[in-house]
Amino acid sequence: MSEVRVRFAPSPTGNVHIGNIRAAIFNYLFARNMGGKFLLRVEDTDKERSTQEAVDALLECMEWLGLDYDETPLYQSTQEQHHLDIAKSLQDKGHAYRFVKGENEVTLFRMPWDLENYSCIRKIDQQELALHADVALEVDAGGVRFATISRKGKAVPMEACHAGYKDLKVFDADGKEIFDLNSNYESIINDEQNVNITDGSKITWTRHSVFFNDIIKGELSKPLDSMKDLVIVKSNGSPLFHLANICDDITQNMSHIIRGDDHVENTYRHVLIYAALGEKTPQYAHLPMIVNKQGKPYSKRDGDAFVGDFRTKGYTAECLFNYLLLLGWSPGDEEKCSREDAIKLFQLEKVKSTAAQMDMDKLFNLNGQYLDELNDEEFLSLVSPFVKEYSWYNGDEKLLKTVSSLMKSRTKLVTQSETWEYYFQLVEPSDEKLIKKILGKEGMKEALLGCAETLATIDFNNSSELEQALKTSAENAGLNPGKLNQPVRFCVTSANGGADLMDTLALIGKEESIKRLKHNAEKFCLA
């Protein structure tokens, strides 16, 4: 078997989208699993919309996710002349033609008329259709047009390439044959005659379909009479996606094309172009789409679907990689799958062929698991850049180190570190409801101030002594032991949850804890 070569071929016309990057991930895994090559091709043919910023963002995303590619990236715009040469050769061989419509002239790929020479085309059956009397049947160099009759008697316009209507015969109301396409084909495509039939009543033809085998979706087919000739060179003279994409895949010697579902329709056409060029088609695998919570495909307008956003929101690359990987593919019952295992186990045939919905809650939760599994140093180096941006951060790296290991298991998103402020300075509580709930009881002020007195006499670094002191203070105030813990925490940290209370108090320090306790008790407890 020849070498596996796959590519990720995004167009740099904006931020990298979650669906795009998943295609990259699957290409990457497939290549690494097969011991093949994973290439990057930047499809920047659309000069109006392609930007350098988008290219930079793209490269950054790939690096972040660890999608290392082989060989030098190919920029499609550098291949333009080659694409045009190919278009010319297709034209010379009769597979393409120039076509004028209004002021515009384009080059179109002509669907093959010699159907029997194409292994990807199969004969289906004989078809018959009634023509609508008000609409003429037209045949010119561009194809066949007519209208059939809907159930309600309305005209239903149909338009397709010549090849779709191979063996076309037109009959009048008396059943007499008044036109056949096969014997007029040459003069029609040479523009020597245009056909316009107004008295046709019925047509018959032989239906043929284009077939290709998709590794994920299985055998796919589409009738030729639902396809039109395809623009390959725009009226401004530049090659269109269809041509450029195929030419570059041939140039880069791709063995498999793994791309989004939305390309299936293109592929029916692409296999014909490969055949016309005398090239072997690569193996195709079409990935299902990723949809949002509303079940709609992510569009460029869905702001939160950009890869870069996940990074700034505090998700780890490993988590996003894992999540995206398991959206549409699974190695079994495991919820988590490391990059190494994924490379080892990846099978294109096992990719689901149905759309998958992105669940942000699940991603959030998974990220928490990933953070929890990091060791303290790894976690610290991940949060540090975020913490250093906060206005309250005073540069105390030693404190940050302790805080981060204390909070690691409680953090699901790196950006949650923003709430660690209380370790660094006094934060006054602001949630009225919580203040009332926790500090609103009668006698709370006295109890807390009394507690501050007791705490002043003990060693904060001895956690059992600290615990005992809190118990005693509660009893002194006539409360059950432990009942003062929550109010003390709230006064010192302004939070109603967090790391172990003794650890927290020890870390904040005796002097500072007592100061805050007094300050907030005075200020927020009822008189």
Add this chain to the structure above:
RNA sequence: GUCCCUAUCGUCCAGAGGCCUAGGACUCCGGGUUUUCAUCCCGGCAACAGGGGUUCGAAUCCCCUUAGGGAUGCCA
């Protein structure tokens, strides 16, 4: 309108005609551990879109309907 594709718990994934009383994970709910919170442990709710076939037997194969997505000549 026409053509293509798809349909299993709220979500992701398992299921290749009998291992299915449909399994796992996340969420959610209940309980335990933690004198808070999180972690952890135990338990619970919850699905084969509908209708016809084929078969001794269907989530699985076929047909129809419905629903969703995509395409429908110069985006990629």
